[in-house]
Amino acid sequence: MTLMKAAVxxxxxxxxxxxxxxxLDGGRLDGVRKALTPLRQSAADAARMPPEFLAARDGLRDxxxxxxxxxxxxxxxxxxxxxxxAEIAAKDLACVEAKAPGYNxxxxxxxxxARGFLGLVDAERVRDLLIIQAxxxxxxxxxxxxxxxEWAKAGWRRLIDxxxxxxxxxxxxxxxxxxxxxxxxxxxxxALLLAVTGxxxxxxxPVQAVHYRVWSAKRGGGSSLAVEGREGESFISxxxxxxxxxxxxxxxxxxxxxxxMDAARRGRVAVRRFNFDEDYARRVAPIALTPKDFVxxxxxxxxxxxxxxxxARAREELAKIHEEAAANLARxxxxxxxxxxEKEDDVVQVGVRFANGERFFRLKAAGGGVFEMRAAESEPxxxxxxxDAGLDTPRSLF
Numbered sequence: 001m002t003l004m005k006a007a008v009x010x011x012x013x014x015x016x017x018x019x020x021x022x023x024l025d026g027g028r029l030d031g032v033r034k035a036l037t038p039l040r041q042s043a044a045d046a047a048r049m050p051p052e053f054l055a056a057r058d059g060l061r062d063x064x065x066x067x068x069x070x071x072x073x074x075x076x077x078x079x080x081x082x083x084x085x086a087e088i089a090a091k092d093l094a095c096v097e098a099k100a101p102g103y104n105x106x107x108x109x110x111x112x113x114a115r116g117f118l119g120l121v122d123a124e125r126v127r128d129l130l131i132i133q134a135x136x137x138x139x140x141x142x143x144x145x146x147x148x149x150e151w152a153k154a155g156w157r158r159l160i161d162x163x164x165x166x167x168x169x170x171x172x173x174x175x176x177x178x179x180x181x182x183x184x185x186x187x188x189x190x191a192l193l194l195a196v197t198g199x200x201x202x203x204x205x206p207v208q209a210v211h212y213r214v215w216s217a218k219r220g221g222g223s224s225l226a227v228e229g230r231e232g233e234s235f236i237s238x239x240x241x242x243x244x245x246x247x248x249x250x251x252x253x254x255x256x257x258x259x260x261m262d263a264a265r266r267g268r269v270a271v272r273r274f275n276f277d278e279d280y281a282r283r284v285a286p287i288a289l290t291p292k293d294f295v296x297x298x299x300x301x302x303x304x305x306x307x308x309x310x311x312a313r314a315r316e317e318l319a320k321i322h323e324e325a326a327a328n329l330a331r332x333x334x335x336x337x338x339x340x341x342e343k344e345d346d347v348v349q350v351g352v353r354f355a356n357g358e359r360f361f362r363l364k365a366a367g368g369g370v371f372e373m374r375a376a377e378s379e380p381x382x383x384x385x386x387x388d389a390g391l392d393t394p395r396s397l398f
Contacts, residue, residue: 028063029091032056032118036093036137040116049138049171057136057163061147064121064132065158073151077123077130084121093118095137106137111203113139130156131179141201143173148194150219160215160223162196172230174198174211182247184276190219193226193276195252197243199236210234210242212254214274214281226281227252227274233259235267244398250276251284255397261296262333268293271369271397286369289395291338291348294371295361299326299352310373311364321359321376328354338391341384347374348391349384360384365391 035056064084071080089098095106095117106114114137123132130149135142148160164172180195193216200209209232217223236242238257245254254272271289274281287309288294298306303322310318325332335351335358350361360380364372 028059028066029087029093032059032063033091033093035059036116036118038116039137049166049173053136053171054166057134057143057145060118060121060134060136061145061161061163064134064147065156068132068149068156071156077125080123081121088118088121095119112141113137114142115139119144126179126181129159129181133176133179138173138201140203141173141175143201144176144198146176146179146196148217152220159192159217159219160194162213162215172209172211173201175201177241177243178245180245180247182252184247184250186250187276187278188218190221192217192219193247193252194223195227195245195247197241197245197254199234199242206235206237207233207259208236208242210236210256212243212245212272214252216276216278216281226276229254229272231256231258231270235259238267246398252276252281253397261299261329264333265292268296269394269396270297273397285371286397287371289369289397290393291350291363291365291371291391292334294363294365294373295350295352298322298361298373299329299332306373309371311375314373314375318373318376324356325352325354325359325376328356331355337387337389339380339384340386340388340391341381342386343383347384348388349381351380 035052039050039052067084088094095104095114097103097105106112106117117137119135119137119142121132121134123130128151132147132149133144134147135144145163147158147162149156150159164174176196176198178195178197182193183191184193193214195212195214197212198210202208209230212227212229213225214227215223216226234242235257243254243256245252252274256270257267258270260268269289270293271286273284273286275284288297298309299322303319306322307315307319331354333353335353339349341347341349341362346365348363348365350363352359352361357378360377361373362375362381362384364374
């Protein structure tokens, strides 16, 4: 949520407007409070949410939708937000305590911790859709979920739900930074793409996890998650928002500043470009914007992915080298600038030092971010001797 919205929320909580409103929907919000209250004393890792957290999140959604059932197609979203946020405050679920005006208990005694509390409920219209964002408190911030609704004859119908489920017992809280829509001209008129990007609310440090997802939806139908990507070590202060993202026709572009395997580089720019064919998304070039970035992408990717960026004639040999090199990335570094290869058009050599020796990767750089891995030798090629530091100049899709 923006600082402006946070300030508005604080005023609403302090004013007490609507605070005495009765819960007309079966005590759903009381159930949310019952689930959340014990978490206020919890010191659990934010990534391992107890079942009560997920129950409260889904209970909050159900409470919002019960209210939404009485919200008309052209209703006043400002009044709707005010009423819901005032009721949250009245149920003792707001960080800004109504009984002690001005006191933010999530920020006391100096470290922000919103576990056991709710943040804003915020409804906004985008075209003929209604987007509602809801916040559940975690350490250092809020986990945010967006719900997208379309109007049907029976009222508001949920089209997309961005809530996450734990993976292998781990839950990754996310503060949403962007919600982007697209209706590509090459798809049916009732088709819709929705992208959501966010960053981890984890305390401290310039390096945090970031997340991007894209849903493919059909008006009057359903939706499916078409793209999901995470980067565990992104320099979130180097761009605002932390993930640059946009739709370009029927394509989705992503760019992030992430940690490099070579500490001396002070990070690198990672790019993603996806092409949509109905509900299926396929990653396409550019895979990277510089030769060194491509080498890192190739080494970090599983072989099932990296093999598609590899010369078919060299895949068998490079599969073994990829496995060995990928296992030794922790102490890897680049050994100087890229070198152009004189007798091979657009071929570049990139040297990498590993703990168990040095490798010289030769790759085809056709321009426009199109690369292909050709070879990886233990000795530099004699024809690749002309260093070109300009090949490392940072580039951007945005």
